[in-house]
Amino acid sequence: MHDDFDHCYRAVQSRDSRFDGWFVTAVKTTGIYCRPSCPVRLPLARNVCFYPSSAAAQRAGFRACKRCRPDASPGSPEWNVRGDAVARAMRLIADGAVDREGVTGLAARVGYTTRQLERMLQAEVGAGPLALARAQRVQTARVLIETTDMPFSDIAFAAGFASIRQFNDTIRAACDMPPTTLRHRTIHRDRHDSAPGGQALSLRLPVRTPFAYEGVSGHLAAGAVPGCEEVRDGAYRRTLRLPSGYGVVSLTPQPDHVRCTLVLEQVRDLATAIARCRRLLDLDADPEAVITVLDADADLRDVVAKAPGQRIPRTVDEEELAVRAVLGQQVSTKAARAHAGRLVSAYGSPVTDPHGGLTHTFPSTAQLADIDPAHLAMPTARRRSLTTLISALASDELTVNPGCDWEQARRQLLALPGIGPWTAEIVAMRGLGDPDAFPASDLGVRMAAEQLGLATKVRALTAHSARWRPWRSYAVQHLWTTLDHSVNQWPPKETM
Template sequence: MTPTGHLDTDACYRAVRSRDRRFDGVFYTAVRTTGIYCRPSCPARTPAVGNVTFHPTAASAHAAGYRACKRCLPDATPGSPEWDVAADVAGRAMRLIADGLVDREGVEGLARRIGYTPRHLGRLLTQELGAAPLALARARRAQSARVLIETTDLPLTDVAFAAGFASVRQFNETLREIYAASPSELRGRRTGAPSAGAVTMRLPVRTPFAGRRLLDFLAFHLVPGVEVAGPGWYARTLDLPHGAGTVRLELADLAEGGTGFVTAEFRLDDLRDTAAASERVRRLLDADCDPRAVDEHLRADPVLGVLVRATPGLRVPGQVDGDETAIRTVIGQQVSVTGARTVAGRIVAEHGRAVATTVPGLTRLFPDAATLAAVDPATLPMPRARGRALVGLAAALADGRVLLDRGPDRDDVRRALLELPGIGPWTADYVAMRALGHPDVFLPTDLAVRRVLADLGGDPDPAGWRPWRSYALMHLWNTLMPDTPEPTGSPEEN
């Protein structure tokens, strides 16, 4: 098996020659003569074809002995959009590794979540991604460490353990190997002053990026106490493996031009949650989407085309917690968005854990599944049948009958959801779209969708929208979404 896996060498080299930014994060170019690896759009001189190999992950390039380019920072790219489209074992594993699961539960825990033996999973990931689970986790730790070094004043010893390394020696050796620089040298290169008590990141997204419409959606659906929003920004609490946290996102439209960045400021009780927090927010942003591929496909549709041209780069809002998304979906069954927000806010005030934050309005974590599973359905502010459905779902989430961490197969999750009382196809499919990142979900019974399609006229063909029906759905809903105020003044004033 070669390290290039299933990549087409000729196609990859054409992308490198044209410096096509659409392929940043899809594959990496390793140059034998320099011993470094780059993103396809690296501005350095294009190497000769005989001097390069191509790798599906940064970890694959690391395993082959290459270090990261200091000019293009190839590890600071969105992930491959193919992982979400195919939803195969490799993609599911990569999402769990990015969330820090290997650091918390080991390779055995990862294999258990995926449903394979550790040995079989290792063979499969090496074949598909060019690296075994431990190497993939090591690459993630190195990137987390670089971010902490460059954005905080934490002592380097604290950075090592916050990033997930088992020892300072391992931390030093890994960073020297991958970045050809010591941690102290990396810290000396940073620009700007870090914010005390905060970790500020620039999360990469492919462009175009309809950030304002993503903000409009999140602001329209926000739950009091858990989320707040204002002109140009959105913030929320985070329930993370080692403690609580918050994130504040600056959301603006980004024109087409390769990779753009969304600024995220995290405040975390435990910096070991840095990787998990950033990965969950990237899911919320739909950061790995390839908007050009989506838009080019949907723009040709006679019904959707005008909507796609009006809002290029529209994203499907994801989630920071799959259990929360599923519970909120049940709360919102057969009620208006405003009504669902009110009910969810009351449940949060009654059952959510109080947290101290620096963001006005953020006061509680969304209640976890175990807490809601113990609630008497009769005490919930909703019809009795829906209350029983919510508590039954929470119990299934708490005891592991339903897992929404993007590890299990999507079809298996849907079947498990439909077996629960009060959970129908609309709810199961909406959860698949938001919680599992399914790009090809359509909700033909949704009343709002029916109304928008009737207003647009024509003869819609949802089958022709595959494999991007979730994005088509968002374009239809987008016509009904109210606008948030435009930002004014400086970021500090907002």
């Protein structure tokens, strides 16, 4: 989009916040770059240029605006709706892959050489993987500087900087001021006493509006696995398995943001934890783009108008979602929770949660490798499907992660015994984030379709769904909201 100057300039003229994250506006005369919605006076067109990302603007020598803070805007929804190599790489960078595995590891995950990946990212995003990872570190550091009282040495470590000097130099270059000045400018009432080692860190996660948070929150609450997830005091809470340790997150949705409280065993996992929480609630979606397409179908228009801005209830761990999808085959939500709860208590790693009732993380594939059939109170065929799935994940025969190829993952899933189109589409929709996944055989989808007078046969419903492309996953979420089901209750009627 940043290549279309007239389109971008009109968006900036309207100060439309819906374009935040799609591109940034750089002013040549001041050396500053802003969000499209920045309230400052719009410069003359000849003094403006556009970049696809904060990283590209920083690489070109521009500094972030101190008023609109473009380096803290939501991520571009473009990376969540595409399945190509660049989009997959961007999702992995957001998950911290460069800091953990380096550029070589990132390229290997995407399936290209380092040079090829560098060239593709430069051509489309305007920056290479190292610059993109650096921009993410700056964003994490700025949030911590402005919203917490953490020592700068801890912030540097948490954001992924190699040294205090690198941290100071980078913040000064990106923000045009040292960390101390940046902190003194902060409104103190927005601060939270925070530190590594188990204390709570409170953050505000921005979101594009409209945000129908009841749908995604109710769905996550209805499927909450005992010991691993719960709803308490109006917040959805869960444990996280992170690269360096565990975490406990509490997410309280509001109409225009989500209040996120994190307790991390290792503060270096902060950026990854934030990225996974945003992914869980689908916060980087572009609701206006979805509404435009779905509203064009007269059969769905009233449903969309009733609760615009639906988000997909996703996951913090793609492999966990795949396991839970198999556990949920042909059983009720309550039964699926019970099956998963047994695995969590038997194989999950214990955690400390002084503010709630969480006890374990959801077990990893490695922890489930030697699963005892006694913990699988289900039909033999489904038990075989689950153990085969776990084995395929452990051996990399099946790859589901933020950077995987959606269609390849579908093919790998369908090749496993007992996994059919419903499971594959649920994993693609909720695990991988494919915006066009469509589990046409889902009972809830078919019941909702019948209520709306739509076709209920799989083939006919699939044919009708063509008019919802490329947002069929969001059409599914809208259909689910029409049902009298616990997934549509937020806050839930029962305390978890």
